Amino acid sequence: MxxxxxxxxxxxxxxxxxxxxxxxxxxxxxxxxxxxxxHLFAVFASAIVSVVLNxxxxxxxxxxxxxxxxxxNTLTPAKAYGAFANAIVLLVVTAFLVSQSVxxxxxxxxxxxxxxxxFGKSTLGLAYxxxxxxxxxxxxxxxxxxxxxxxxxxxxxxxxxxxxxxxDENKRRFxxxxxxxxxxxLAITSALWFTATSGNPVGASxxxxxxxxxxxxxxxxxxxxxxxxxxxxxPLLLYRLFPPGITATPDAPARARQELRTMGPMSRHEWxxxxxxxxxxxxxxxxxxxxLNLTAIALAGLATLMITGVLTLxxxxxxxxxLVTFVWLAVLFGMSGQLNEMGFMxxxxxxxxxxxxxxxxxxxxxxxxxxxVLLHFGFVSQNAQVLALLGVFLDVGVKSGVPTHxxxxxxxxxxxxxxxxxxxxxxxxxxxxxxxxxKQGELYRLGxxxxxxxxxxxxxxxxxxxxxxxx
Amino acid sequence: MxxxxxxxxxxxxxxxxxxxxxxxxxxxxxxxxxxxxxHLFAVFASAIVSVVLNxxxxxxxxxxxxxxxxxxNTLTPAKAYGAFANAIVLLVVTAFLVSQSVxxxxxxxxxxxxxxxxFGKSTLGLAYxxxxxxxxxxxxxxxxxxxxxxxxxxxxxxxxxxxxxxxDENKRRFxxxxxxxxxxxLAITSALWFTATSGNPVGASxxxxxxxxxxxxxxxxxxxxxxxxxxxxxPLLLYRLFPPGITATPDAPARARQELRTMGPMSRHEWxxxxxxxxxxxxxxxxxxxxLNLTAIALAGLATLMITGVLTLxxxxxxxxxLVTFVWLAVLFGMSGQLNEMGFMxxxxxxxxxxxxxxxxxxxxxxxxxxxVLLHFGFVSQNAQVLALLGVFLDVGVKSGVPTHxxxxxxxxxxxxxxxxxxxxxxxxxxxxxxxxxKQGELYRLGxxxxxxxxxxxxxxxxxxxxxxxx
Numbered sequence: 001m002x003x004x005x006x007x008x009x010x011x012x013x014x015x016x017x018x019x020x021x022x023x024x025x026x027x028x029x030x031x032x033x034x035x036x037x038x039h040l041f042a043v044f045a046s047a048i049v050s051v052v053l054n055x056x057x058x059x060x061x062x063x064x065x066x067x068x069x070x071x072x073n074t075l076t077p078a079k080a081y082g083a084f085a086n087a088i089v090l091l092v093v094t095a096f097l098v099s100q101s102v103x104x105x106x107x108x109x110x111x112x113x114x115x116x117x118x119f120g121k122s123t124l125g126l127a128y129x130x131x132x133x134x135x136x137x138x139x140x141x142x143x144x145x146x147x148x149x150x151x152x153x154x155x156x157x158x159x160x161x162x163x164x165x166x167x168d169e170n171k172r173r174f175x176x177x178x179x180x181x182x183x184x185x186l187a188i189t190s191a192l193w194f195t196a197t198s199g200n201p202v203g204a205s206x207x208x209x210x211x212x213x214x215x216x217x218x219x220x221x222x223x224x225x226x227x228x229x230x231x232x233x234x235p236l237l238l239y240r241l242f243p244p245g246i247t248a249t250p251d252a253p254a255r256a257r258q259e260l261r262t263m264g265p266m267s268r269h270e271w272x273x274x275x276x277x278x279x280x281x282x283x284x285x286x287x288x289x290x291x292l293n294l295t296a297i298a299l300a301g302l303a304t305l306m307i308t309g310v311l312t313l314x315x316x317x318x319x320x321x322x323l324v325t326f327v328w329l330a331v332l333f334g335m336s337g338q339l340n341e342m343g344f345m346x347x348x349x350x351x352x353x354x355x356x357x358x359x360x361x362x363x364x365x366x367x368x369x370x371x372x373v374l375l376h377f378g379f380v381s382q383n384a385q386v387l388a389l390l391g392v393f394l395d396v397g398v399k400s401g402v403p404t405h406x407x408x409x410x411x412x413x414x415x416x417x418x419x420x421x422x423x424x425x426x427x428x429x430x431x432x433x434x435x436x437x438x439k440q441g442e443l444y445r446l447g448x449x450x451x452x453x454x455x456x457x458x459x460x461x462x463x464x465x466x467x468x469x470x471x
Numbered sequence: 472m473x474x475x476x477x478x479x480x481x482x483x484x485x486x487x488x489x490x491x492x493x494x495x496x497x498x499x500x501x502x503x504x505x506x507x508x509x510h511l512f513a514v515f516a517s518a519i520v521s522v523v524l525n526x527x528x529x530x531x532x533x534x535x536x537x538x539x540x541x542x543x544n545t546l547t548p549a550k551a552y553g554a555f556a557n558a559i560v561l562l563v564v565t566a567f568l569v570s571q572s573v574x575x576x577x578x579x580x581x582x583x584x585x586x587x588x589x590f591g592k593s594t595l596g597l598a599y600x601x602x603x604x605x606x607x608x609x610x611x612x613x614x615x616x617x618x619x620x621x622x623x624x625x626x627x628x629x630x631x632x633x634x635x636x637x638x639d640e641n642k643r644r645f646x647x648x649x650x651x652x653x654x655x656x657l658a659i660t661s662a663l664w665f666t667a668t669s670g671n672p673v674g675a676s677x678x679x680x681x682x683x684x685x686x687x688x689x690x691x692x693x694x695x696x697x698x699x700x701x702x703x704x705x706p707l708l709l710y711r712l713f714p715p716g717i718t719a720t721p722d723a724p725a726r727a728r729q730e731l732r733t734m735g736p737m738s739r740h741e742w743x744x745x746x747x748x749x750x751x752x753x754x755x756x757x758x759x760x761x762x763l764n765l766t767a768i769a770l771a772g773l774a775t776l777m778i779t780g781v782l783t784l785x786x787x788x789x790x791x792x793x794l795v796t797f798v799w800l801a802v803l804f805g806m807s808g809q810l811n812e813m814g815f816m817x818x819x820x821x822x823x824x825x826x827x828x829x830x831x832x833x834x835x836x837x838x839x840x841x842x843x844v845l846l847h848f849g850f851v852s853q854n855a856q857v858l859a860l861l862g863v864f865l866d867v868g869v870k871s872g873v874p875t876h877x878x879x880x881x882x883x884x885x886x887x888x889x890x891x892x893x894x895x896x897x898x899x900x901x902x903x904x905x906x907x908x909x910k911q912g913e914l915y916r917l918g919x920x921x922x923x924x925x926x927x928x929x930x931x932x933x934x935x936x937x938x939x940x941x942x
Contacts, residue, residue: 063771087552299535
């Protein structure tokens with residue numbers, strides 16, 4: 001993690017990065033874009049590349065990018081810093097802080113022992129239990145970030161109790177496998193249910209502009225077959241792609257039952273944590289009809305845990321890593337949003353889409369979907385891409401002759417399952433990424449392969465299914 | 472710091488707090504205020520009282536207050552969270568992170584040894600050296616928060632090198648004395664120079680509406696006598712009010728010189744830190760004419776320290792306390808700003824000012840100044856009070872027959888020196904308060920006495936001086 005050592009390789013990468021940055025910065029601005037939008041793209045792209053090449057960590061890249069865009073008047077201070085006040089960013093930060101209580105109180109250990117006692121004969125059994133739990137609770141969560149805040153502490157406790165820590169290279173993989181299962185489960189279950197993420201209704205409202213009416217039932221009918229297929233196969237696929245080290249643990253269920261007996265009844269702090277989470281979850285489920293703010297519910301939960309002493313100021317003083325996450329997430333989230341607002345994202349989408357006009361519709365359909373998914377490399381937020389590109393892509397698809405409902409559902413589902421394509425591709429990933437169980441390279445490789453797999457399933461199985469049931 | 476223990480005293484306080492909160496909440500809304508403004512006041516006042524009574528720490532009170540105002544629709548989420556993106560709040564956070572480099576690199580130790588070698592025969596000598604240094608650099612700093620970011624690490628190193636830590640009850644007082652000297656020095660030197668804080672030009676522009684032209688020279692002429700008197704006496708007064716434990720240290724200068732020789736020449740990290748601070752300070756000085764954003768300069772400085780390895784991600788991971796400060800400062804800063812925007816502050820000021828009309832002008836002058844200073848108990852930002860109340864109070868004073876320039880200068884100077892009346896009365900205090908060298912009770916006591924002393928000096932000496940030179 002140190003940035004103090006400058007080897008020859010790192011200096012070469014740094015020179016390459018500077019060439020990329022200044023090359024983009026001084027490239028003549030493409031017609032249809034403002035100078036500011038192009039400069040913002042130069043900074044944003046360089047920041048992402050510097051992280052991917054491991055020249056600077058996310059935190060340092062973000063600081064530098066933020067300082068550059070403000071000092072060059074590319075963005076006003078208010079716009080550059082705006083995302084520090086974004087409710088979703090604050091929800092991620094608060095979810096981090098709240099989740100400590102599940103670990104600290106012992107509740108996470110208890111739940112994980114219980115899960116192990118039921119499914120713990122194999123690592124694969126645990127992975128399936130994560131996917132199944134998430135699938136069942138997803139329709140009640142209008143925010144996959146909030147859902148991540150519930151799943152993460154349980155997965156962290158599962159990893160910890162098996163002796164897997166980010167520092168121990170051998171045992172790290174077990175926790176890393178479960179962490180990636182959590183991330184990819186959130187991605188695919190968000191595609192399954194209309195109400196599992198806030199982007200779905202947003203996307204559906206864009207599809208409505210093309211005359212398509214989508215509700216809870218018609219969404220589920222179209223999504224169920226491809227989604228359940230991915231849910232059924234993905235734990236197994238990830239198990240092959242990223243062998244977790246620990247595989248068969250035949251004695252684990254009995255040991256877990258023994259340990260549960262040793263733990264005795266639930267402590268006061270466990271009860272408080274459990275009740276706080278149940279109330280928070282109820283609040284999150286009721287958030288949409290009662291117009292409750294998700295972040296405010298999480299803040300109230302954190303306050304409750306502080307007042308009751310489950311968490312203390314001392315615990316908060318150890319959350320410097322959360323501050324690091326807060327800073328880079330806010331900076332990149334803000335820049336991505338501004339790129340969108342300045343018309344850069346729409347510009348790229350239109351350029352690409354225009355090139356496809358005139359193709360036969362099945363060709364255009366596949367090309368549009370694949371490009372739409374790949375473009376998520378440049379987005380830090382799913383909602384931003386939905387708002388920026390879904391309408392344009394749907395429009396181009398319909399004009400190319402693709403059946404409206406097919407194009408719409410394909411893009412809508414992709415807007416959920418592409419979230420793992422990069423570690424920052426969805427805010428719900430962040431909490432899992434920051435756990436440190438997976439390296440940047442692994443996250444990009446697994447993310448790309450998982451997204452590829454999901455895209456293939458949706459193209460090969462989803463396409464005929466959607467044409468059949470929703471035609 | 473623990474919030475887990477609920478003794479009888481604490482339960483009584485908690486009941487009192489609930490009575491206060493619900494009493495205010497359900498009190499009929501005074502005419503001229505909206506329901507939302509009144510409810511926001513009920514939450515804000517209860518949060519401040521809960522901190523003063525030590526029912527909850529600032530962090531917990533802020534979480535609760537923020538959750539309540541959003542869930543009751545008193546504020547929209549965007550307004551309640553807005554100050555997380557405020558440039559001044561972010562400058563405080565960044566100044567915290569940057570200041571670690573001065574301590575870690577050894578530069579702070581070197582500077583403090585140098586200061587000790589010159590003035591270190593007594594604690595009082597050190598205190599005067601803080602005030603004098605600040606007085607000399609202040610006209611070049613348009614932000615007292617930024618100036619605090621420079622002074623703080625040096626004071627911290629002075630305290631550390633004398634073995635004074637927040638945890639050691641006996642030796643704590645030495646560091647606490649120097650910390651409060653730093654805070655109150657920032658307060659009084661901001662009154663001395665027109666360009667020492669951003670609030671001065673703002674206030675002067677409000678005075679200009681009453682036909683008064685104020686520039687760098689006329690400001691200094693009016694401020695110099697009362698300000699220099701306070702600067703000359705305050706270190707001594709604080710020394711009596713808060714005996715620092717360690718007093719005479721006759722061998723310290725020789726020991727410091729010896730230790731400086733042992734340290735040898737400046738290390739690479741010290742040089743980088745020194746140059747980074749010089750560049751940042753130059754940037755801050757040039758910020759106004761070149762329209763540079765203070766926070767972006769600080770972010771660039773932090774990025775430089777990260778890239779060069781003076782600070783590492785590991786250092787950042789230990790900054791959980793900075794996150795705690797970030798959260799409560801953003802919440803309270805935001806609520807104070809919203810109270811102002813909703814017209815509550817102006818309402819209170821007008822009510823009070825109206826009551827004074829008809830008094831003889833010297834009486835009105837004293838009453839307006841004292842009320843203006845005391846009202847700062849309710850403000851988390853100096854600029855907010857200047858914007859909310861300075862114009863109203865000046866107007867009432869002039870109508871009551873107070874000479875315009877006297878009323879204007881009295882209010883303008885007060886807007887700087889009242890910043891220590893509460894620990895949160897100025898954002899530049901926060902970094903000193905968070906060091907932990909002073910307890911909440913001590914901060915309020917010293918703050919009130921210091922503000923009282925400054926107010927008396929400005930009334931008794933400042934009034935005839937201003938009438939004489941600016942009449």
